[in-house]
Amino acid sequence: MDTDFIYTYPPLIPGILKRRYKRFLADIELESGEMITAHCANTGPMIGVCDAESRVYVSKSNNPKRKLAYSWELIEVNNTWVGINTALPNRVIKQILEEEKLPPLKGKYNKVRSEVPYGKDKKSRIDFVLTSETESKPIYLEVKNTTLAKDQIALFPDTVTTRGQKHLQELIDILPDAQPMMLYFINRSDCQQFSPGDDYDPGYGKLFREAIKKGVEILPCRFNISPQGIRYLGLAELVI
Numbered sequence: 001m002d003t004d005f006i007y008t009y010p011p012l013i014p015g016i017l018k019r020r021y022k023r024f025l026a027d028i029e030l031e032s033g034e035m036i037t038a039h040c041a042n043t044g045p046m047i048g049v050c051d052a053e054s055r056v057y058v059s060k061s062n063n064p065k066r067k068l069a070y071s072w073e074l075i076e077v078n079n080t081w082v083g084i085n086t087a088l089p090n091r092v093i094k095q096i097l098e099e100e101k102l103p104p105l106k107g108k109y110n111k112v113r114s115e116v117p118y119g120k121d122k123k124s125r126i127d128f129v130l131t132s133e134t135e136s137k138p139i140y141l142e143v144k145n146t147t148l149a150k151d152q153i154a155l156f157p158d159t160v161t162t163r164g165q166k167h168l169q170e171l172i173d174i175l176p177d178a179q180p181m182m183l184y185f186i187n188r189s190d191c192q193q194f195s196p197g198d199d200y201d202p203g204y205g206k207l208f209r210e211a212i213k214k215g216v217e218i219l220p221c222r223f224n225i226s227p228q229g230i231r232y233l234g235l236a237e238l239v240i
Contacts, residue, residue, distance in 0.1 A: 005229035006101055007092045012057040012073055012227050020050040026072045028056055038070035041086045042147070047158050049075055049082050049147050056084075057227050074227060081225040082147055083187035089145045090114075090127060092230060093183065097128060104219055104235065108132065109139060119170050126170075139179045142167050146184045146194070146220075154191035154220065154236060156184055160201045168207045171216045182211070183219040186236060194220030194236040209240055 018027040018035070023043045028036050038058045055076040060069050073088075074081050083089075096102045097112045109130035116129045118140065130139040144167075148158040157164050171180035184194060198205035212218060222233035 004231050006096050006232050007088075008229040009057075009073065009227065010059055012059055013070075014227075015056050015058060017050070017052055017054045017056045017075065019052055020046065025068075026050075026056075028058060028070070028072070030058075036070050037068060038072040039068040040072050040084065042084055042145075043086075044157075045159050046084075047148055049077055049084065051075075051077075074225060077188070078190070080188055080190040081227065083145075083223075083225045083230070084147070086145045089185035089187065090143050093141075093143050093185065094128070096232070097130065102221075102232070104221075105130065105139070108135060118174065120173070124166070124170055137177070137179045139181055140171065140174055141181045141183055142171060143183045143185055146186045147188060148197060148200075149188060149191050152191050153193045153195050153239065154184070154186045154188070154222075155195055155197035155200070157197050157201050157204055161204060164201070165204050165207055168204070168211050168216070172211050172214050175215050179217065180211075180215070181217040181219055183221055186220060186222045187225060189222065189224040189233060191222065192236060193239045194218075195239045212240065 015028040015030040020026045024040050026038045026040045028038050057074040058070045059073050072084050109132045111131045113129045115125045118126050126140045127143045128141040144156055146154050146156045148155045174180055196205040196208040220236040222236050224231040224233055
């Protein structure tokens, strides 16, 4: 295993995207000429990352209970690989948190809990809670997958997201008893900057700026994606 990788993909299969439809489905022609239908975990609009005839990679599951054996993992956009599987960022972040390999948070915790109930009614779940005997406040960390890019600026969200707005508000609400953080997993390497997607959800952008003013910490994390694995590149410049 390459020690530079924070995550290594299983063997992936190359192909060409023919179409993405019904949100969850993608027809892909494999290098062998076989046509398959792969599961698409990203249910959003996928602006700029679902163009037909693009090079893609899929993984194959051996689970006989799965309706679709293949999962769409990557797509090539302007010579840059972009991660498509929205289930992966949380798994990757959990792994590197447990291994203490995320530089912005090193030394700030020694215990990781995931899917922790929180909020006024305890009906919401935060992705991660990080605690330490030496830190008085726990870190509440939410993760958002980010694939939209414009002029080498990563943007989130790519559509109106009432759920995303709710997450920001809940992070604001836990102040000052905890340190809330929003981690944007920039699932492509061609963006040096990050901004809220005001054109796609002005309400989110407004709440995003309010959250920063009130003390929510923003971690726009850049990653290099390849068919072999994922590398951490550092933080993008925050442009607000």
